Amino acid sequence: MNSSELKVEEISKNFSGLKAVDNVSFSLQTGEILGLIGPNGSGKTTIINMVTGLMKPTSGRILVDDRDLTRNKRHHFAREGLARTFQTIRLFKKMTVFENVEVSGVSMGKNRKEAAQEAYRLLEMFELSDYADRESGSLDHGNQRRIEIARALALDPKFLFLDEPAAGLNEEESDALLDMLKDFPGQMNLGLLIVDHDMRLIMRLCSKLHVLDHGQTIAEGLPSEIRKNAQVMEAYFGSKVGV
Ligand SMILES: Nc1ncnc2c1ncn2[C@@H]1O[C@H](COP(=O)(O)OP(=O)(O)OP(=O)(O)O)[C@@H](O)[C@H]1O
Ligand SMILES: [Mg+2]
Incomplete structure (x- = not known):
């Protein structure tokens, strides 16, 4: 199977003075599941909007297999295999x-x-x-x-971005969703990026995590590493969630 790589290089998005996304970089390979997490308003949906062509970044680049898509029209993003669901x-x-x-x-x-x-x-x-x-x-x-x-x-995407697929689901429904999602990136050779506040789902599903706060990357790594990261715990999990 051919593998592909999405590279997001130092993207930023400003909304009249607000740095909604500030210099964020990550990569995603086909077959991989990346979790993008962070508090409300930290820029997660704005990142999905940019990598699917709905919004142009203020700066930075979006590449698939080293082809620069940043300035392409929106429909080219679907043709390049970038698909999404909405919050x-x-x-x-x-x-x-x-x-x-x-x-x-x-x-x-x-x-x-x-x-x-x-x-x-x-x-x-x-x-x-x-x-x-x-x-x-x-x-x-x-x-x-x-x-x-x-x-x-x-x-037939190469990369799929799910914006809060577990929102509004109860624990049982969220587990059923997890069962459906966990194998298909490997089976279908698809890179999956998932945004969700359901930490149970995120921690079980993702092979790596990227954590945002106020538009900036505050941590990246394996779920087990992120769980131990004090800054992430404070910014995101607060004191209420013991994951
Ligand atoms: N079209 C827009 N115009 C102006 N400001 C925007 C726009 N879209 C988002 N913002 C602002 O950018 C910031 C990031 O918003 P975004 O929706 O990306 O956050 P999020 O991490 O997806 O939050 P949530 O978890 O609540 O969905 C917020 O302060 C938001 O109000
Ligand atoms: Mg959002």
Whole structure:
């Protein structure tokens, strides 16, 4: 399998004086799961917005296999294999579960048959087959999250960014999500970046972590190293979470 590497080099984003993201660098290989964590407002979503082309960085570069995508148009990012889900679920609520996933494949230039086959495979993988013909807006929150992930995967990404996939899920649903997510980066040769406040999920799922505070990197490393890092504990976990 071909491996790919995403490199984010010293990216910053200023919003009228506010340094929402300040000189952040990281890399992500296919097959790897990186957790991007930090308190509210620390710049996590802004980073996903930049690496998927929704926002241009004020400075810095985004490269895939040493190709510089920074100034490319938004649709080029999807073509280069960078896909995402949103913090607030964005589905075509009136369309069926199946159609939501199928349309992604069609948008990537697949014919209807190929897109349909792939959609059924993804629905199976995310245990959504029983709901294929239901309106997606009628499903509960946990299932809508899964549809979003299945839909992003139908774009055949090399890198997938999940913005708080466990938000609003209970412990049982979060564990079920973990089971679905843990193997597919290896199986599908995909690099996964996951933002979440659910430390149980993050610590179990990720092979490495990147920690932000006020837009800046305050720590990077293995989950076991981050857990021991006093600055991270103070900035992020506060005194309430004993992870
Ligand atoms: N479009 C925008 N215009 C102005 N300020 C913005 C914009 N988007 C984000 N910000 C600000 O940038 C900072 C970082 O926001 P961001 O949404 O990236 O944080 P986050 O880490 O995703 O937070 P959360 O955990 O609450 O989702 C915040 O102070 C936010 O108010
Ligand atoms: Mg956010």
